[in-house]
Amino acid sequence: MRFNILDAVSDLEIKKSMADKLSINEMAKQLVSIGFECMMCGECCRAGSADNTVILFPDEIRLIMDAHGMALEDVCEPSIPQFIDDSGILHCFEWVLKRHSNGNCIFIQADNTCMLYQQRQEQRHQQKHQQGHQQRPWICSTYPFFLAFADGAAKPEIMVSECRGVGRPMNEEDALTLAELLKARLLAEITEEIGLLEKLKGFEDWEPTRFYSGQGYQGYTIAVHDSCGMTYITD
Ligand code: SF4
Numbered sequence: 001m002r003f004n005i006l007d008a009v010s011d012l013e014i015k016k017s018m019a020d021k022l023s024i025n026e027m028a029k030q031l032v033s034i035g036f037e038c039m040m041c042g043e044c045c046r047a048g049s050a051d052n053t054v055i056l057f058p059d060e061i062r063l064i065m066d067a068h069g070m071a072l073e074d075v076c077e078p079s080i081p082q083f084i085d086d087s088g089i090l091h092c093f094e095w096v097l098k099r100h101s102n103g104n105c106i107f108i109q110a111d112n113t114c115m116l117y118q119q120r121q122e123q124r125h126q127q128k129h130q131q132g133h134q135q136r137p138w139i140c141s142t143y144p145f146f147l148a149f150a151d152g153a154a155k156p157e158i159m160v161s162e163c164r165g166v167g168r169p170m171n172e173e174d175a176l177t178l179a180e181l182l183k184a185r186l187l188a189e190i191t192e193e194i195g196l197l198e199k200l201k202g203f204e205d206w207e208p209t210r211f212y213s214g215q216g217y218q219g220y221t222i223a224v225h226d227s228c229g230m231t232y233i234t235d
Pocket of ligand 1: 044045054105106107108109113114115116117136137140
């Protein structure tokens with residue numbers, strides 16, 4: 001089966017135009033009705049029952065590297081490989097935020113605050129006047145919410161991950177800020193996926209049956225694909 005990149009990109013362009021039409025006010029109303037307050041439990045950042053994988057896009061990685069003087073390999077690592085090619089190189093899509101060997105995010109502190117957090121209230125105020133987004137990755141700054149196209153749905157819907165803060169009262173201002181972030185995150189995700197696919201040209205012939213099964217990748221060369229192209233990492 002040949003993967004059709006052009007079809008996939010055109011599908012994503014349609015999704016992007018749907019995402020662009022989302023009403024912040026409507027989303028904010030929905031968020032208020034669901035309710036949320038961060039309980040500072042740190043569960044979403046630590047290894048535990050929930051998956052704490054944080055996918056990072058190239059601009060997010062650069063932001064963290066620049067702000068903290070960190071090297072790429074200190075901030076992130078390849079995501080789980082998806083394909084192995086004829087030369088035995090494993091191929092991944094996107095990067096994930098680095099975790100300690102115990103599975104906890106490297107930026108979570110003993111008091112459950114995030115080293116990337118940087119005075120959330122102040123940022124919330126400034127976000128209205130700034131381009132770009134805070135240092136915290138999109139996934140973290142919008143958790144436990146995300147937008148997704150449910151099967152067959154023409155427009156994205158608000159989804160909620162497991163979190164003990166869901167259902168607590170949320171004020172309108174916080175809901176509006178979160179709605180803006182959610183919409184910006186979805187647009188960034190779709191844009192990144194289009195960029196990645198456009199750089200993937202030439203790899204259309206990978207067969208689903210050759211998907212990597214996850215038996216570990218020590219000793220392999222890894223190719224990480226993102227919207228900036230392909231980065232090789234040798235063990
Ligand atoms: S970057 Fe911060 S908010 Fe995101 S998982 Fe790590 S500690 Fe948690």
